[in-house]
Amino acid sequence: MRLHRRDHWAALLVLVPTVAVAGLFLFGFALWSGWISLTSSTLLPRYDFVGWLQYQRLFAMARWLTAYRNLLVFGVLFIGFSLGLGLLLAILLDRKIRGEGILRTIYLYPMAVSFVVTGTAWRWILDPSLGLQETARGLGWASFSFDWLSDPDRSLYTLVIAGVWQSAGLAMALFLAGLRGIDGEIVKAARIDGAPVWKIYAFILIPLLKPAFATAGILLSVTVIRSFDLVVVLTGGGPGFSSDLPSRFMVEMAFRRDQLGLGAASAMVILATFIAVITPFLYAGRQRAR
Amino acid sequence: MKSILWAALALFCLAGTAGAQTPPTAEVLHWWTAGGEAKALRVIADRFQAEGGRWIDNPVAGGGGDAARTVAKTRLVGGKPPTMMQWHLGLSLKQLAEEGLLGDVDEVAKEGGWDAALPALIADNARYKGHYVAIPVGIHGENWLWTNPKVLADAGVSVPKTWAEFDAAAAKLKAAGVIPLALGGQGWQQVIVFNAVVLGTQGPGFYRKALVDLDAKALGGPEMVAVFEQLARIKGFIDPGATNRDWNEATQLVIKGRAAMQLMGDWTKGEFAAAGLQPEKDYGCDASPGAGQAYLVAADALAVPKLSDPAQRRGQLLMAKIAMDPKVQRDFSLAKGSVPARRDVPADGFDACSLKAMEKVRNSPDILPALGSSMGVGAAEAGAITDAVAQFFASSMSPTQGARTLRDAIDAIR
Amino acid sequence: MSALSVQDIGKRFGATPVLSGVSLDVAEGEFMVLLGPSGCGKSTLLNIVAGLEEPDAGRIVIGGRDVTRVEPRDRDIAMVFQSYALYPTMSVRRNMGFGLRMRGTSRGETEALVQEAARLLQIEPLLDRRPSQLSGGQRQRVAIGRAIVRKPAVFLFDEPLSNLDAKLRAETRAELRDLHRRLAATMLYVTHDQVEAMTLATRIAVMNRGVIEQVGPPQEIYDRPASLFVAGFTGSPPMNLISGEIVAREGQAIFQPDGGGPALPLPEACRPGKIILGIRPEDVSDPLSLPEISRWIPHILPLRMEATGADTHVTFAWGEARITGRFKPAVTEKNVVPVALDLAKLSLFDPATGLRI
Ligand SMILES: Nc1ncnc2c1ncn2[C@@H]1O[C@H](COP(=O)(O)OP(=O)(O)OP(=O)(O)O)[C@@H](O)[C@H]1O
Numbered sequence A: 001m002r003l004h005r006r007d008h009w010a011a012l013l014v015l016v017p018t019v020a021v022a023g024l025f026l027f028g029f030a031l032w033s034g035w036i037s038l039t040s041s042t043l044l045p046r047y048d049f050v051g052w053l054q055y056q057r058l059f060a061m062a063r064w065l066t067a068y069r070n071l072l073v074f075g076v077l078f079i080g081f082s083l084g085l086g087l088l089l090a091i092l093l094d095r096k097i098r099g100e101g102i103l104r105t106i107y108l109y110p111m112a113v114s115f116v117v118t119g120t121a122w123r124w125i126l127d128p129s130l131g132l133q134e135t136a137r138g139l140g141w142a143s144f145s146f147d148w149l150s151d152p153d154r155s156l157y158t159l160v161i162a163g164v165w166q167s168a169g170l171a172m173a174l175f176l177a178g179l180r181g182i183d184g185e186i187v188k189a190a191r192i193d194g195a196p197v198w199k200i201y202a203f204i205l206i207p208l209l210k211p212a213f214a215t216a217g218i219l220l221s222v223t224v225i226r227s228f229d230l231v232v233v234l235t236g237g238g239p240g241f242s243s244d245l246p247s248r249f250m251v252e253m254a255f256r257r258d259q260l261g262l263g264a265a266s267a268m269v270i271l272a273t274f275i276a277v278i279t280p281f282l283y284a285g286r287q288r289a290r
Numbered sequence B: 001m002k003s004i005l006w007a008a009l010a011l012f013c014l015a016g017t018a019g020a021q022t023p024p025t026a027e028v029l030h031w032w033t034a035g036g037e038a039k040a041l042r043v044i045a046d047r048f049q050a051e052g053g054r055w056i057d058n059p060v061a062g063g064g065g066d067a068a069r070t071v072a073k074t075r076l077v078g079g080k081p082p083t084m085m086q087w088h089l090g091l092s093l094k095q096l097a098e099e100g101l102l103g104d105v106d107e108v109a110k111e112g113g114w115d116a117a118l119p120a121l122i123a124d125n126a127r128y129k130g131h132y133v134a135i136p137v138g139i140h141g142e143n144w145l146w147t148n149p150k151v152l153a154d155a156g157v158s159v160p161k162t163w164a165e166f167d168a169a170a171a172k173l174k175a176a177g178v179i180p181l182a183l184g185g186q187g188w189q190q191v192i193v194f195n196a197v198v199l200g201t202q203g204p205g206f207y208r209k210a211l212v213d214l215d216a217k218a219l220g221g222p223e224m225v226a227v228f229e230q231l232a233r234i235k236g237f238i239d240p241g242a243t244n245r246d247w248n249e250a251t252q253l254v255i256k257g258r259a260a261m262q263l264m265g266d267w268t269k270g271e272f273a274a275a276g277l278q279p280e281k282d283y284g285c286d287a288s289p290g291a292g293q294a295y296l297v298a299a300d301a302l303a304v305p306k307l308s309d310p311a312q313r314r315g316q317l318l319m320a321k322i323a324m325d326p327k328v329q330r331d332f333s334l335a336k337g338s339v340p341a342r343r344d345v346p347a348d349g350f351d352a353c354s355l356k357a358m359e360k361v362r363n364s365p366d367i368l369p370a371l372g373s374s375m376g377v378g379a380a381e382a383g384a385i386t387d388a389v390a391q392f393f394a395s396s397m398s399p400t401q402g403a404r405t406l407r408d409a410i411d412a413i414r
Numbered sequence C: 001m002s003a004l005s006v007q008d009i010g011k012r013f014g015a016t017p018v019l020s021g022v023s024l025d026v027a028e029g030e031f032m033v034l035l036g037p038s039g040c041g042k043s044t045l046l047n048i049v050a051g052l053e054e055p056d057a058g059r060i061v062i063g064g065r066d067v068t069r070v071e072p073r074d075r076d077i078a079m080v081f082q083s084y085a086l087y088p089t090m091s092v093r094r095n096m097g098f099g100l101r102m103r104g105t106s107r108g109e110t111e112a113l114v115q116e117a118a119r120l121l122q123i124e125p126l127l128d129r130r131p132s133q134l135s136g137g138q139r140q141r142v143a144i145g146r147a148i149v150r151k152p153a154v155f156l157f158d159e160p161l162s163n164l165d166a167k168l169r170a171e172t173r174a175e176l177r178d179l180h181r182r183l184a185a186t187m188l189y190v191t192h193d194q195v196e197a198m199t200l201a202t203r204i205a206v207m208n209r210g211v212i213e214q215v216g217p218p219q220e221i222y223d224r225p226a227s228l229f230v231a232g233f234t235g236s237p238p239m240n241l242i243s244g245e246i247v248a249r250e251g252q253a254i255f256q257p258d259g260g261g262p263a264l265p266l267p268e269a270c271r272p273g274k275i276i277l278g279i280r281p282e283d284v285s286d287p288l289s290l291p292e293i294s295r296w297i298p299h300i301l302p303l304r305m306e307a308t309g310a311d312t313h314v315t316f317a318w319g320e321a322r323i324t325g326r327f328k329p330a331v332t333e334k335n336v337v338p339v340a341l342d343l344a345k346l347s348l349f350d351p352a353t354g355l356r357i
């Protein structure tokens, strides 16, 4: 679409405030955080310069290392399982299996609730003394054990379970929309070409879902970074800080423990990680658009 | 967000109307927004207005005060401070004063004899270089043992007075099929247990050395190993559902009789009261095992920002007078469940638990800062200790390793 | 033995019958065109032949083998779709080779067959492009290439030209005919375009509302439509259809159109009664351009003229009916009358059944 020159200016004029505000908030704060991360700020910002000291302290902290590793593990598993499960469900729905209505409700419903609700519900379900474990034992399965929530080596996976439950529906909706948008004659052509169903999906339909993958990947990456509420409500970062995530670490340091500099340094590392993760998805989306 | 706008608006109004005739004005930034807290603040606000002041309420809820404190810091640094702001006594208050952001209310303090009326710990922490930079309004205590008397009686045990007694009682309770100690597996709750163990097994002197002065010898010594040995025993007396349980859910376990005891601050009383229970009858409130008269406290206070507007300055002075008034202090604490910061407030009207607390605040030589109060160590150090304790609770490390983790955490922060 | 035999196929979607009792035999090497209006069930029938839909009744026999319950891949057919249905993420080369690879043909052999088909269709330079980098005509060629590379027993086409512009369509039509001759392949081709049908087909099957109304060579379909529907659906402008009555007068059968107008003497004896008379526009023309022995010159008057360039269509009022004639372009208002009808080319239909008498 080409705009007339005058319209172009009018459009720019309308956009300026929005862009300015967004720019100020996004880049302004990012720059400010970057600066603060190079200072010795504690309770209040202090504009001295201490180099990479805060980053050195950060990466010497066991809690940060745990949180950061958790981010990577959680991110990979959460995004992977959400995409995988979402794709599987979308394919099942696309194959017009029975019970489509029920499936859709079960998986789209969680999207309507917040991470706080999801986290609370799953904390009850996974609470060894209230939920699944107790119920199974109450039904006579005495040896049944599911105590991941109180197991420091496994509690992170409860976040993955709850997160996937919450987000697989989103991925499913995106994939289903993508599948439904594909010309049905392509599938017919592939059937006549002799491809079995799984090959039709693997070689033809799933590659066509690249834009949906990009969108879902970006949305899920954002969710990973925002998963603060889920951690707070479901595991509280615990037991200990075994399931802590960087976003919680950052809030804790910057606002509760009066360590602004350290908090800012962690924020910068989160930002850098986010950019690194999301760039391929954006690139995939862009490539598709061309 | 809304409250920030509101505050900004209020400031414009203040600037426009400042003058000799303007009544004393106070824009108060705080996070006392829930039931009892809000009622307590109303006590001060009502009196302030009754004496001709203009009260501009600016509550900022969220994050347990994080949001309010962030707004406050931003406004202080930006040169647009509120008249008064809720703050904890302690190091972070002193840091604000060090930056020259706080004024004082010395004239009122001298006149009101604050030095004599306040416990030494509280007075010391409300002053910076001899000037009162904050008004202490109430004291909360942390080392309480809450018990369900019926559950204790059924198991044939009485309220433990020492940690040895605690171990014996807990073992019996466990055998009787109840959870001996209701605990929420959140760092700050675990650290309350830790503080109580340090205090109860090693005494107030050691507590001060280790958790106030952060003395390296005390932190790394055999006493600390003994503390972790006791913690390890306690780990055997809590249930597996503790992970990330909120403190009031733990209290509910005690109320319902599924658990026998809980170590938690005096705010727990509110949970019992809400269930319609009477202190010393339906539930017990006692000093944590081995603490005796020693009391770990945190203080509610209103900080005094430095400002130039005369109406607001008069507002600060009037607030200081009112908030330290014995009757206001009494009503405030009655509503909030704390005890008055002043020691000369009449004790009538307070319940059995508060009376125990007031007795300590007035007469005990060992009024000590709770770890999280900021009156002993800073938030960074308290956080590091909390992380170490939480890590110990979450893992199977030995008491020796636990003590070493603690010392390393402190070393890393310094 | 016919290459493809459709036997008594019935199909309904829900309660609506889409095909009923459809039978069709396509001989070896024949170019059979299935012609019918939109929605009459052509694609459905083609899908059933391909095995993409299951019929409710009837059988499909290909090369003497009953394939009614056989998967599409095992029917030895290839299909070209209206939307081309190329695989967007694959190169032209992979698109064309996909079916062979799925059948276990080796990489080398596939490559050779793709090259051969590409040469035949002159699309060799396009082999490494993506479908999105091709024009509509080029995509169409690739789609055809994908079909011929496998050398199937029967080719199925579902309106393959309808997305092309008029010129390209005409060219591709010629190429398709050429291709058919060179491959000597059996083809079943669906279209709603009668010109396509007439030019391509060795035989046409005209379909209406899920029923085949007539099967025959194009000329026969054109000259002797078996039903009112076929008469109206073929030709441009379509056949004139005039309702009226046959009466016997002095031993001669006379056609009297409804609403008055000149009565037409029929060349053959006919049972009296209601009837519909059909005549192609080219058989309504200047008396000099029609054979003298069979022409009849009624006194009817022109209503309007429409010049198409190649010839001019003139509409006359004949009783209530309007009939269109085809004239030389030189015709004017003045010399359009008298007009003649060629009585040798009349078609008569029973208005009750719609069938040819
Ligand atoms: N899957 C389906 N479900 C229900 N009805 C269908 C389905 N497919 C086709 N139909 C209906 O069956 C009838 C025949 O459809 P078909 O696609 O065979 O028509 P067609 O002759 O190919 O028309 P066109 O020339 O427009 O392609 C139509 O009325 C259509 O609405």
Ligand SMILES: [Mg+2]
Pocket: C042, C043, C044, C158
């Ligand atoms: Mg069709």
